[in-house]
């Protein structure tokens with residue numbers, strides 16, 4: 001069996017908590033089989049980076065996984081991570097052209113760091129290794145590796161959505177960027193909608209020949225593409241739920257909110273998550289269905305994220321102001337409508353938090369998949385489960401058809417769906433939960449990993 005080498009911008013110690021779907025999923029999928037996990041250490045050095053070779057890589061062992069990481073200089077971080085990855089690719093791929101800031105220097109910095117990562121990774125690779133590259137930070141990595149003579153099988157999985165071709169075409173470097181995908185043997189995306197957009201882009205903008213469904217030919221190479229919806233480790237989550245941290249959390253929540261109906265949101269503090277609209281939807285619920293006043297409490301946990309990118313600072317202020325107004329307009333001496341907590345919750349406590357809540361509000365404006373939706377369902381008591389209110393624009397909506405789907409821009413729609421969720425009879429809750437759990441179990445993180453790696457091994461390389 002070949003060794004798996006995972007490459008992602010952010011590498012996190014498998015024994016430490018992480019917020020973000022990629023880290024959680026990669027961690028779960030490497031834990032059993034082991035392998036190498038290569039990428040940025042998360043550290044920024046103030047001095048200009050020295051050397052371009054192996055001297056920048058640090059290798060540590062964590063269980064059966066070797067973590068090979070390198071620091072970035074401040075300039076590299078600003079150009080590649082903050083500048084291009086998160087001020088161009090993240091907003092554009094989430095359909096937010098209004099937030100994109102195009103700057104040629106950032107594009108050059110992005111390419112430079114991809115070259116650098118390829119240079120450092122190359123000597124770690126053995127001929128039979130299968131390389132699995134993740135996410136938008138590293139789109140040109142295979143092209144850089146190929147230019148260095150690397151002939152390994154290389155697959156790429158994009159965790160974020162693929163927008164329609166004309167949105168992608170707004171990126172000044174889109175031709176270069178998308179052409180570089182042809183250096184992979186397999187490109188995986190989260191949903192059928194993403195796959196359709198990718199195929200249309202390749203056919204119209206890159207003039208690729210569609211050899212057959214999911215197989216494209218252009219620039220002298222054949223590329224296979226497919227949808228591999230990412231999942232969670234249901235069993236691991238179930239055992240976390242039985243742990244003392246989770247049980248304590250559940251008990252604390254039940255004591256603290258004994259007379260309340262709880263709603264929950266758990267997200268990174270990111271504009272793609274539709275947080276302001278969600279809070280306004282909750283406000284609308286209190287307005288239209290006043291029986292929820294003094295009764296329903298929304299617990300919104302938001303982990304700070306990408307704080308040196310402007311749009312994130314603005315969101316933080318907007319959230320402070322919306323939550324402050326909601327509490328001061330509707331709060332009572334003995335009840336506050338929103339508990340807004342800008343922090344990470346320890347992963348071990350998450351199942352207890354989810355289980356204490358009757359409704360989850362997962363309302364991103366766009367999301368590649370959204371793992372919180374799946375975690376919430378997996379944490380429920382099957383005999384008395386909570387209800388998922390889910391944005392139709394999350395990749396997860398394609399799979400989770402028995403959730404209550406909402407348009408996340410429509411705050412009135414959120415209010416109505418939330419009211420239906422809060423008042424849903426037990427029988428219907430159980431029926432929906434059962435159907436959803438069947439799909440979450442079937443398409444779990446192990447299915448995702450195996451389906452992708454099997455397809456990569458079988459991809460026709462030419």
Ligand code: ADP
Pocket residue numbers: 018019020021022024266267268301302303343344345346347350369370371372373375
């Ligand atoms: P994204 O990858 O965009 O952050 P996902 O919903 O797919 O969104 O994945 C988020 C992951 O990070 C989930 O596993 C979730 O439990 C975790 N997470 C997100 N926000 C927090 C938070 N505030 N505290 C703890 N874990 C979080």
Ligand code: G6P
Pocket residue numbers: 010019020021022023135136159160305306
């Ligand atoms: C999403 C992205 C990941 C990213 C994570 C956290 O899940 O798809 O690539 O790692 O968010 O964001 P950060 O910028 O902190 O790595």
